[in-house]
Amino acid sequence: MSETQKIGLFKYDVKNGLGLVGYNIDDHEFAHIIVDIKKCDECSHMMCVWGCPAQCYNFRDQGLEHMKFQYEDCVECGTCFILCDQGAVSWNHPRGGFGITYSHG
Amino acid sequence: MDEETDFDVIVIGAGFAGAATAFQLLKEGIEGDRILVVDRADPIGGKNMTGGILWGRELDAFKEYLGNWEMDCPGIERCINHKKVGFLNNEDALFIEGRFASWDGTGGTEEPSQRSAWSVLRAKTDAWMAEKMEEAGIFVMAGVKIDQLNIDGLEHTSYDARDLTDPSKDSGVGKAQKWKVDSLPRDVVDKIRNGTITGIVQGGEVMTCKVVVIAEGSNSILTRGYDFDTMLHAQSKDDMLLGIKEIIHLGKERIDERFNCFPGDDERPPSGMAMELALSLYREMSHEAWEKYPNTKGLYPRCGGFFYTNEETVSCGIIVQLKSLPEGLHTYDLYQAFKAQPAIAALIEGGEAIEYGSHLCPEYGLNRMPHRFTRDGAVVVGDAAGLVFANGMQIQGMNYAIHSGKLAGAAIGNCISRKDVSAKALDATYTKSLKASFIFRDLKRFKSATKFLNHPSNFTWVPELLGKTANRVFREIGEEKIPAEKVMLKTRKELRKINKANKKGMGFFGIMRLGLLTRKL
The missing domain is CATH 3.30.9.90 (D-Amino Acid Oxidase; Chain A, domain 2)
Known part of the structure; x- marks a missing residue:
């Protein structure tokens, strides 16, 4: 157990976790989630960043000045749509056959 | 209604709810080639993710199609005869553990002695169920995502699928959020929200049917877009x-x-x-x-x-x-x-x-369900309708999904044979039977469980107090023994000191209140 874990702080290597899942990534023009990142500048809570289980949202927590969103790792859970109350997230499922494919579920 | 449609019923989503609806429709006498089941995953099941335990033997109703599903289905993993609930803090773990002979289905005196819980992996389960549906003659299409529902008297090209759920450019914040659909012409919006649903639209192509079944699961775009649930409501964090x-x-x-x-x-x-x-x-x-x-x-x-x-x-x-x-x-x-x-x-x-x-x-319970389960020519089943039960000791959803699918299948079969698939007719059959079923009776009876489940104490001091107390009561370190009650009071005092935010609800009345809530579980 590492020192940080001993005092009760934990970090999950989410990129490693996501590496275990299969994706069929659609082209940018068909991205299933579109984020109006201008609206994010005004956001005070960044709940999408904290809620997203796939680290698709990167913002001030990573030292970035503006929201950086990428849909490729999305696990299609819908959390960001629920947590965003700024009207910035346009959420839909990917086109049929695209996106994540679980082999166990 | 009299004109010929491509299918009798189109089911959107090939999970448990969708499959149960389709199988039930067969049992009601609808021909397999008049039923279409579509799923956005390819292979089917690939989008499904669950905890998950399947509780109850609801699938037995479809033995003629599924055979010995318990043994044959590759995603049904292990039969559960051993259940634990517990409390964890960073160091201590306290479990209540049960092993039940009657859950094996071979022993025990408790009636009925039967296996009634299985761990499941849904990617495999759903793929197998889809195979069985095809074997039974049902049309199954994988990798098809439905963008729009076809509405009587409304060209699907008169609005874009994404208009329904996209925030508009001038959207406000919080409750003032607006969606593109709000700025469409009034009569179009009216049709979208209240028109008769007559089929589905996929990739610009219309497929017509008498009844559409929305079985999309917990993240249903169609229930939001077509006003079974409002957008703001669907966006609520509650439950x-x-x-x-x-x-x-x-x-x-x-x-x-x-x-x-x-x-x-x-x-x-x-x-x-x-x-x-x-x-x-x-x-x-x-x-x-x-x-x-x-x-x-x-x-x-x-x-x-x-x-x-x-x-x-x-x-x-x-x-x-x-x-x-x-x-x-x-x-x-x-x-x-x-x-x-x-x-x-x-x-x-x-x-x-x-x-x-x-x-x-x-985990909607009764408070947060879609405001309607039916429209003219459409019904919602399973997770899409928020049918999940949780009381802290049990969490179930798949059995409710299957059961609601059965009820929907029976109701739709009935309505089609009477040539009336209006919301009123579907309500009188599907919604009525759903509300009379054990699903709604469970949800009603355990309504106050949400209060207990959302109680911060259960996630702060309760697991800590129980773990630490058990640790000290069971332990021997060469000191004189103290009765358990005293240990607990002492531990409680210590925990109150550790931090103030953690103190909430730890007073005498707080504990009493929490105790009273557990009576309803």
Whole structure:
């Protein structure tokens, strides 16, 4: 157990976790989630960043000045749509056959 | 209604709810080639993620199509005869453990002695169910996502599918959020929200039917877009949980040994364990987060842990109440804390994570359901309708999904034979039978369970107090013994001192109130 874990702080290597899942990534023009990142500048809570289980949202927590969103790792859970109350997230499922494919579920 | 449609019924979503609807329709006498089931995953099941335990023998109703599903279905992993609930803090784990002979279906005196719970892996289960549907003659299409529903008298080209759920450019914040659909012409919006649904639209092509069944699951775009549930309502954090889990491969023998499982034979599937836990693991993490992001100071994440044994793997994960997530804490880091807790770490030792995934779980109860289950020519079933039961000791959704599918199938069969598929006719059959079923009676009876489940104490001092007290009561370190009650009072005092935010509800009346809530579980 590492020192940080001993005092009760934990970090999950989410990129490693996501590496275990299969994706069929659609082209940018068909991205299933579109984020109006201008609206994010005004956001005070960044709940999408904290809620997203796939680290698709990167913002001030990573030292970035503006929201950086990428849909490729999305696990299609819908959390960001629920947590965003700024009207910035346009959420839909990917086109049929695209996106994540679980082999166990 | 009289003109010929492409299909009688189109089911959107090939999960348990959708499959149950389709099978029930067959039983009602609808021809297989008049039923179309579409799913956005290819292969079917690939988008499905669950905890998950399938409770109850609802699938028995479809034996003629599924045969001995318990033994034959590759995703039905182990029969559960061993259930644990527990309390975890960072060091201590206290479990209540039950092993029940009658759950094996071979022994015990408790009637009925039957297997009624299985750990499931849905990607495999759903793929198998889809095969069985095809064998029964039902049309099944994989990799098809439905963008729009076809509405009588409205060209689907008169609005874009994304208009329904996209925020508009001039959207405000919070309750003032607006969606593009709001700025469409009035008569179009009216039709979208109240017109008669006559089919589906996919890739610009219309397929017509008499009834559309929306079985999209917990993250249903169509129920939002077509006003079964309003957008703001669908966006509410209340009673919405995010599940995060890893599938960890341990190997069959190791699981049999580690969890004392029956290895299975020709007649009986291997047995397994299901465990649900209240977690208080996040004090340090929360305090660190509050320092950086004081907006949500005092908010502890309310998380439950789950741990299920599959045949060769274990499902290990947490569910987070989205409402309780403070700023500064990543949901996946909350999972790591669970995985690293010594009692859990011991269970997965030597294992290798082979899949990571996440899914929403709508524990709506009665308060937050869609405001209607039917429209002219359409019904909603399963998770899409928020039919999930949770009271802290049980969490069930798949059996409700199957049962609601059955009710929908029976109702639709009836309505089609009477040539009336209006909302009124569907309400009189489907909604009525749903409300009279055990699903609604359960949800009603356990209405106050939500209050208990959302109670912060269960995720802060309760697991700590129970764990620490048990630790001290069971231990021998060469000091004089103290009665358990005194140990608990002393521990309580210490915990109150550790931090003030954690103190809430620890007073005499707080504990009484919490105790009273447990009476309704």
